[in-house]
Amino acid sequence: MSNRIERVEHELPEPPWRTPRKQPARRSLSRETIVEAAMGVLRKEGIDGVSMRRVATELSTGAASLYAHVANKDELVELLFDEVAGEIPLPEPDPARWREQVTQLWVDSRATLLRYRDIARAALGSVPFGPNALRVTETTLQLLRLGGVPEQAAAWSADVVGLYVSASAVEGAMRAQREEGRGQWDDEAGQTQEFLASLPADRFPTFVSLLPHLTSGTEEERFRFGLELLVSGLAALATGPREAGP
Amino acid sequence: MSNRIERVEHELPEPPWRTPRKQPARRSLSRETIVEAAMGVLRKEGIDGVSMRRVATELSTGAASLYAHVANKDELVELLFDEVAGEIPLPEPDPARWREQVTQLWVDSRATLLRYRDIARAALGSVPFGPNALRVTETTLQLLRLGGVPEQAAAWSADVVGLYVSASAVEGAMRAQREEGRGQWDDEAGQTQEFLASLPADRFPTFVSLLPHLTSGTEEERFRFGLELLVSGLAALATGPREAGP
DNA sequence: TTCTATCCACGAACGGCGTTCGTGTCAAAT
DNA sequence: ATTTGACACGAACGCCGTTCGTGGATAGAA
Numbered sequence: 001m002s003n004r005i006e007r008v009e010h011e012l013p014e015p016p017w018r019t020p021r022k023q024p025a026r027r028s029l030s031r032e033t034i035v036e037a038a039m040g041v042l043r044k045e046g047i048d049g050v051s052m053r054r055v056a057t058e059l060s061t062g063a064a065s066l067y068a069h070v071a072n073k074d075e076l077v078e079l080l081f082d083e084v085a086g087e088i089p090l091p092e093p094d095p096a097r098w099r100e101q102v103t104q105l106w107v108d109s110r111a112t113l114l115r116y117r118d119i120a121r122a123a124l125g126s127v128p129f130g131p132n133a134l135r136v137t138e139t140t141l142q143l144l145r146l147g148g149v150p151e152q153a154a155a156w157s158a159d160v161v162g163l164y165v166s167a168s169a170v171e172g173a174m175r176a177q178r179e180e181g182r183g184q185w186d187d188e189a190g191q192t193q194e195f196l197a198s199l200p201a202d203r204f205p206t207f208v209s210l211l212p213h214l215t216s217g218t219e220e221e222r223f224r225f226g227l228e229l230l231v232s233g234l235a236a237l238a239t240g241p242r243e244a245g246p
Numbered sequence: 247m248s249n250r251i252e253r254v255e256h257e258l259p260e261p262p263w264r265t266p267r268k269q270p271a272r273r274s275l276s277r278e279t280i281v282e283a284a285m286g287v288l289r290k291e292g293i294d295g296v297s298m299r300r301v302a303t304e305l306s307t308g309a310a311s312l313y314a315h316v317a318n319k320d321e322l323v324e325l326l327f328d329e330v331a332g333e334i335p336l337p338e339p340d341p342a343r344w345r346e347q348v349t350q351l352w353v354d355s356r357a358t359l360l361r362y363r364d365i366a367r368a369a370l371g372s373v374p375f376g377p378n379a380l381r382v383t384e385t386t387l388q389l390l391r392l393g394g395v396p397e398q399a400a401a402w403s404a405d406v407v408g409l410y411v412s413a414s415a416v417e418g419a420m421r422a423q424r425e426e427g428r429g430q431w432d433d434e435a436g437q438t439q440e441f442l443a444s445l446p447a448d449r450f451p452t453f454v455s456l457l458p459h460l461t462s463g464t465e466e467e468r469f470r471f472g473l474e475l476l477v478s479g480l481a482a483l484a485t486g487p488r489e490a491g492p
Numbered sequence: 493t494t495c496t497a498t499c500c501a502c503g504a505a506c507g508g509c510g511t512t513c514g515t516g517t518c519a520a521a522t
Numbered sequence: 523a524t525t526t527g528a529c530a531c532g533a534a535c536g537c538c539g540t541t542c543g544t545g546g547a548t549a550g551a552a
Contacts, residue, residue, distance in 0.1 A: 052510060062531050073510065124416045129441070134450055141452040155459035160472035167413035170370045204380055206387040213401035226406035229479030236478065297538060311501050319539065509538065
């Protein structure tokens, strides 16, 4: 952070009463400062706002300078993802409450990802193996095992649920972005409603008859519904909550 | 198709023995020809290969010409997605076999999407309301209702499963792309194995102990596992297969 | 048939992107 | 004091989506 301030001052003419170059004026860039700057852009503008040029500008330098610390944009995005994963709150596993805890963990994961706009897209492009993402997976696996979910099922579930959480977060971010782009009069939501209402009931009878149910509920409610399906499916596979192993 | 040929001939000097301009040399572009050309590029190179310039080049014209028929790239991608959705095979609903049919429908959906590389990304960016996508949703809803799944659950499940199928297809496409980019000696898979094997068991005890299970199975097997969780969760909500209403 | 209005194909350009290269400069090692 | 090596950085390359203005062909009116 102090590095950032240093760099900004560097642009101004040196105040002559201060000993110049007390702290290194170079060496101001580092993985950490770059990720920090990128996180700010990410939060404000989403992943498409995070361009090498944009992040570099934030640090008062040129895009080329970043490549000494980061292999390419993909690597930077992976670093960002893991930084975000570090903000997911982890529970203290309690075998008696594994279902509740595992559900909460995934709801929190989705919410945390959403706070950083469409960062979840990074999780669908490359399996997240950063240290913080690993901690989330580790906790997930612990909870499932404590709940008596068999090993193979627990392992594959972690994969499945990661996909589901990421997909839901991406969709949520896209919807938020779309809604943000509209003024309040230009309501795309209304147009969609109108379009759906105009669908021919003879071609899509079930769809039309279920329209009220299809459009009901918030996105988080729908997400929780899917989670519930998955968790109850897992509970059915479980050998009962186990305090000690079989 | 004949339009495409016409355009190509148009580049050559006119053979003087042939009546020129028999068929319209202009009017050669249309939504259909554009989508057709884009589908070819999509299949070969994925969604990132489908640039307006690239598609235009395929039609021996310039990018600007496409904008008379298609609002922008997003709209083109939506058209592509629905075209792909049209290739998903739909079952003849049979109440007795609803679980099997619904599972097969979703497995087929994923496989069809995967045949067109990462086109599934389009489904996460905008809810697919094209006619062909609607037909798939309609069939899904029919099957669930025939199986006795309650209305609200059926409606939300269609949403949930759409997300899951798309996410799985995106992940599969990304993996395929990564594997394609490597020569056979430069095995990233091996490096990943090595990395995972080197993880400290004291920090990620459950993860490490489940490593064999985490890396086992094909991607489709894992996908089917998640599907099974969802479907059995739905079956638990169902009021038994119903030939007639409740 | 001739004129005119409309459509639309298209080249060029704008402002963005990720990435590479070569240069120059500074801090530490000798 | 000199060398050396790391690294900041401007410029450039080749992409991208999209817009604008031009000009030519076509279809309908006269």
